[in-house]
Amino acid sequence: MAQEFNVRIPTVPAVIDHIQLRDIQLPLPMGPDPWHRPRKPQPCTASIKLSYSSAIAAAAADDVALSLDYGKLYRRVEAEIREAGHRSVHGEALNVGSIKGGETKLEDFLGEDVRRIAGLIADCGFGLLDETVAGVRRMSHSHQSLPVASTQTTSSGTAGAEAQAQTAIAANAPRPDPIDSEYAQCEVWLHLPKALLRAEGGLKYRSVTVWGYKEPSGEGAEAGRQPMVLEQEFRIEGIRSYCILGVNSHERLEKQAVIISLEFKGPGQLSWGSTVVKTYQEMARVVAERVEETSYQTVEALATFIARIVTVEFGNERVTVTVEKPSALAFVERAGVEITRSQAFFAQQDYLRMKEGIEPSSR
Structure with missing residues (x-):
């Protein structure tokens, strides 16, 4: 029996923050070639805007560990594209609906379709968000398990007791929520300046991808999460x-x-x-x-x-x-x-x- 799904897109949070990388010089191991030659490297400029909820905790604590590392995002994207031809992947694991599973060289997978390049970049953004959220949760759990110092003291230690009390109050005070991975949106811009012989400005592509949550409506179907391309532009x-x-x-x-x-x-x-x-x-x-x-x-x-x-x-x-x-x-x-x-x-x-x-x- 065929599996049937309804896909739920999370509501946009009240507070959204973003990290951006603009005009990344991203040479492609292969891409759309104006002379239709296969497997030819192509110049590409990429920009990324990763939106999530939220950086309130990072700002309140002034703690880089609670924020997304845009340097890590750049390195991840650059490595994924650079190593594209060095391994095999399942097409269904990437953010492109036109590939229906099966083992394929990622170099072949990139091919002539700029949507595949943008999908790979969006996957890098979502992966960084998941990794950061997991790290923040581990750090939060570690802090909660630390013993709270006793505030009992003698009269001669009043000043120290007051300091300890203030520390305890601060520790128990409501804290801003850390970043959350349920909602994520990744906007990707690509510019391939030499993809077309007759177009001086080349080819430009833009996509907006979000997390979609599969809610099974048929027998045997399982819930899950997958990237969904909301809009695109050529x-x-x-x-x-x-x-x-x-x-x-x-x-x-x-x-x-x-x-x-x-x-x-x-x-x-x-x-x-x-x-x-x-x-x-x-x-x-x-x-x-x-x-x-x-x-x-x-x-x-x-x-x-x-x-x-x-x-x-x-x-x-x-x-x-x-x-x-x-x-x-x-x-x-x-x-x-x-x-x-x-x-x-x-x-x-x-x-x-x-x-x-x-x-x-x-x-």
Whole structure:
């Protein structure tokens, strides 16, 4: 009988604290290669924001032992990525839903999918949090087991007795709760500047991962904890093309540069992200080449043309397209338009055109 689960995401605590690592230089042993060569090292910049509840106790006691060590987080992430090809792991142990268990080289596991890299980094953050919580609990238990000094004294030892009494009161006073591992959120940003030949800004990816708690609803199912990707975002930045664009007479004479960016954003547990991963390299090339064949008067028309290619031809559900003209205004670096379109939008447009006896638009 198939196991069935409901997954509970913990309520966000009243007090949340964060540790951050920004712009880590993180060379990948292999990653998305613009020439489609397998097992090629790639440059990558990563940032991490690990959120948890909470650092109140560390601040109150001014004790580093009650805090998360961001130096340790960096070393853990760097070591995990650097040693990626040196061991085998079970895919199901990592924070990527597309791998269904089985023994695989982690080097192969990283592959072309930036989600896997982000998932590995998020796992490092969650592992550090669990390790820190366990250490704090051991330290707390050790302190509680220490004998409390007697406060009985003679009249000649009044000052010492008062000091001991104050110490005992402080020891028994309510203390701020130490960090807790039930709630954890890890936000990861990745930038692969050389993942695409036709995109000067490369590929950017962002994910937000939390702990999810499996609550069994079927026979034989067991409760447990697993990372859940709540949201994710892909950005392809700086696709440069040259085309005729504009209404002014001088703009109709010669092609000008246009800078195109594509953004894909949505929930983390749906299949739309896999479509982006499978298509983004070819999609960037096709967009760049097709734009150079166009001759629109408005930036809006060009942006809509690009959105149709990305959604209808490459099967992506939704895209935000930004088109900018560096040469439009003398004292403005770039001027442009941003639109968001979906497959459903173009399907509706084509349906209405067919009802009117007009061929579906290719624009």
